[in-house]
Amino acid sequence: MKNNLLILLACLSVMPLFSQIVINELDCDTPGIDDKEFLELKSNTPNFNLDGYIVVFFNGSTSGNNASYFTIDLNGYTTDANGLLLIGSDSVTPFPQLLIPPNVIQNGADAVAIYQAAETDFPEGTVANITNLIDVLVYDTSDADDTDMLAIFSAHPNFTNIEQINEGSGNNTNSIQRNNDGSYTVTTPTPRALNDGSGIVFNAIAMSTDAEQYQEGATVTITFTSQITVLDDVTFSFSLNNDGFNTNDFTGNTTVTIPSGSNTVSTLITVTDDGLDEGDEEAVIEFVNLNQPFIPFNNRLKFRIIDNDFRVADYGAPTNPTFGIVSSTQPDGYYNPLDGLADNALKQALQDIIANPEVVRAQTYTDVIDILKEADQNPENSNEVWLVYLEAGRAKLDFQLGSVSTGKWNREHTFPRSRAGYYSIEADEIADGKDVFWETNADSLRHGNSDAHALRAADGPENSSRGNQFYGQYNGPAGTIGSFKGDVARSVFYLAIRYNGLEIVNGFPDGNVGQFGDLQTLLEWHRNDPPDDFEMNRNNVVYTWQYNRNPFIDQPELIEYIWGNNVGETWNQPLGxxxxxxxxxxxxxxxxxxxxxxxxxxxxxxxxxxxxxxxxxxxxxxxxxxxxxxxxxxxxxxxxxxxxxxxxxxxxxx
CATH class of the missing domain: 2.60.40.3080 (Immunoglobulin-like)
Structure with missing residues (x-):
């Protein structure tokens, strides 16, 4: 009897390892851009501490090899009064307790699992396994069963009868929900609520503003609305801080009360017109002390403040160019080694200057964002970048961070990656500033990926429209004047000298990595659109980061001696x-x-x-x-x- 009791106690002590926390609901596919996907966990007891647990997503596609692609560390999180933890992007409502980027959960056939383990136990690419497994859901969106994945998890004694659950076909409006008996139902999503309708009913409070952007000095109306009329006064606070925007930038009450018998309250915030050019800013409305049963319906809502103190440059935009106002900041004698040379000797001497490994620096691909904000600044508005093909300004704040490119700007390679063969590495995801850099030389072709002389701020959809077409195949959007043509030609010419392995050829070479065409088109664009003040200023800015210059902006005649009408002739700098x-x-x-x-x-x-x-x-x-x-x-x-x-x-x- 004593031995039986010990066995029973031992079993009970092990059981919580596999039952304290489970996958309660998964919505892996939503209509549109998939920004409302979520995962919901459920604990046996409310307010359960999730320290020591992780969630791992596995890719079951043929190329995915049943390996991990995304891991979430649950340390520091607890479930709510219903035992739930909602995980999703800031587009999910009610607002998740744990935020992840949008569109990160793949559709299937895939799996998501809970482990009692450390995040470091599952680096990206770790094949699915059952060590310290707590719970697992294998799922799909009308895909064939992933028999390999099912076999892996079926080896665990708690999941011998595991099945793959179908959420529905692509762009469905369903979620997969766990029933109390451990089976699953596919039905309308119920984030932050128990699937059987029991438990505490939370009262979600939504926040909204009367506009999305305001000028300095304007008054912002912020309204808070609860889903259920409150029975007692509900008082809470919110903040507006975000980066440089803080309490010095506005006046107004940030503590509000929804009165008993009502479900809404509004407050007025006046943005300070300080007379300083701080750039456009975004305030973020965020709940500070909202307590259950009240929860955020949405949160971290942004509104933009347009700085009316922007600066206008003393030189023109590319569509209204000026010349001679901005001068080259090249050091004395920078191009002297070129004098008296021709042909290959001239090319080599030029490369020795702009790819000098003792001087020139390479920055990260993320650093390029900051470089472009300065180098491609709109001369007509210092808070905007100038879009290379669209020939218009766009707010610097509108850099594309997600999958949606409409209304956003991003980084355009004038010599496309697929044509050149350069690429990003993990370190390229870090913006570490001017003083942290890679050593580089003429053979460092990979660094062409982040060479700012050949990257431009571009409208997102227009960048996609250009794709990897050669110039001449692509001529810019209809209705524009082509003010970018000489600029992009000179950037491509620069790359062909800066990096070994790149060349400019006649025609449109198909499939030859490292070759770019069409030479005659690029020569024509260069001749018809000479360097202006905007381009010279850009050259000066990039020089402060990379410590090299685009010589074809400083000395545009050089192009004729290397590719054009003066090939074979001896170069000497203008006497000036x-x-x-x-x-x-x-x-x-x-x-x-x-x-x-x-x-x-x-x-x-x-x-x-x-x-x-x-x-x-x-x-x-x-x-x-x-x-x-x-x-x-x-x-x-x-x-x-x-x-x-x-x-x-x-x-x-x-």
Whole structure:
């Protein structure tokens, strides 16, 4: 009798390992873009601590090999008063307790399992197994049974009769729900509610605004609405903080009360018009202290604040180009090694400059987002980027982060990846700034993937429309003037010199990785659309990150000596008569405490100040024989332009 009792106690001690937490509901496929998929877990007891558990999703497709593709660490989470934990994106309602990216759960035939294990036990690509398995659901969307996956999990004594559950065909409106007896039903989704209709009925509170974006100084109406009329006053708070947007940027009450007998309350928030150019910002409305039985219906709702203090550049946009206002920040003698050379010797000398492994840096593909926000900044609005093919501005905040590209901008490779053979690695997902970089050389073709000289901000759908077509096959959207054509041609020419393995050829080569066409089209585009101030500014910006330049913007004639009408001829830099015409100007006092006098300037001109690393700091007209500088102490480069001539001088600020 004693032995039987011990056996019974031993069994009871093991049973919770397989029954404390189960997969209660799965919605793996939803209509549209699949942003409302979710997984719901259920514990035997309410408010169950999930430390030590993980959820693993397995890919059952032929290429997936029954291996893991997504793992969720449940440490720090607990189930609610009904024993439920809802996992999904911020598009799921009611709002999930645990957020994951949208469109990450695959349709099937796949599996999702709970393990009592660490996240590190299941690196991506781990084949499904039954070690420390707690619960599993094998599912599909009208797919054939994954017999391999079923066999793996059927080896566990608790799942010997496991079946694959069909949620329905693609874009269905169903979910798979666990019944109390362990079987499954496919029916209308019930996120954050027990499948049998029992338990506590939560009262979800929705938040909304009267618009999606506002100008500085505007008043925002925020409304909170409960699904069920409240029987007592319900008071709660919310925050609006997000990145740089904080309590200094608005006024208004962030604590509200839904009065007894009602289901709604509104509050007014006034956005501060501070007179500063901080860029467009997004406020995020988030519940601070909403307690059960009240839960968020939605949460982290964004609204945009348009900064009316944006800056307008002193040079034109590509559709209204200017020339000669922005000057190259190339170091003295940067192109001197090219003089007296021709043909392959000229190409090699040029590559030695722009691919110098002792100088040039390669950044990550994610760093490129920040580079483009500066390099492709819309001259007409500093809070926007200029879209290369669409020839229009778009808010910097509208960078594409998800699968939806409409109204978004992204990174366009002028020499497409599939044509060039470069690619991303895991480290490319990190934005680590200017001072963290890869060493690179002419053979580092992979780095072409994130070379900002050949990446442009582009409208998402238009980027997809271009695909990997050659220029000439693709000529831009209808109704545009083609202001991008010379720019993209010069970026492709740059790549062909910068990296070994890339070349520009006549016609449209099919399937030859590393080749890009059509040479004659690119030459025509280059000749008909010369470098303007926008492109020169872009070259200067990229130089501060990569420490190399696109030489065909600084010295556009070089293209003729390598691919065009002057092939075989000896290159010598222009003598720069215009550069020397103002060399007799006197600039004093130097060092200066702020005011510099310009002596010898006969006609109105313009000055530009650069930092020693090539950053353009200020550019203004010279109207009265002197300029006032409000700069920190240090050394700077002063460039003066007048009547098509220019001179450059080094100055010191005390």
């Amino acid at each position: 008569v215009a550069e020397n015409a103002l060399d007799t100007l006197a600039v004093y006092p130097n060092p200066t405490s702020g005011r510099l006098y310009i002596k010898g300037l006969k006609k109105p001109g313009r000055f530009t100040i650069f930092s020693l690393d090539g950053r353009r700091l200020v550019s203004k007209a010279i109207s009265n024989g002197y300029i006032d500088l409000n700069l920190a102490s240090g050394m700077y480069v002063l460039q003066i332009v007048s009547e098509g001539a220019s001179t450059t001088k080094k100055i010191s600020i005390k």
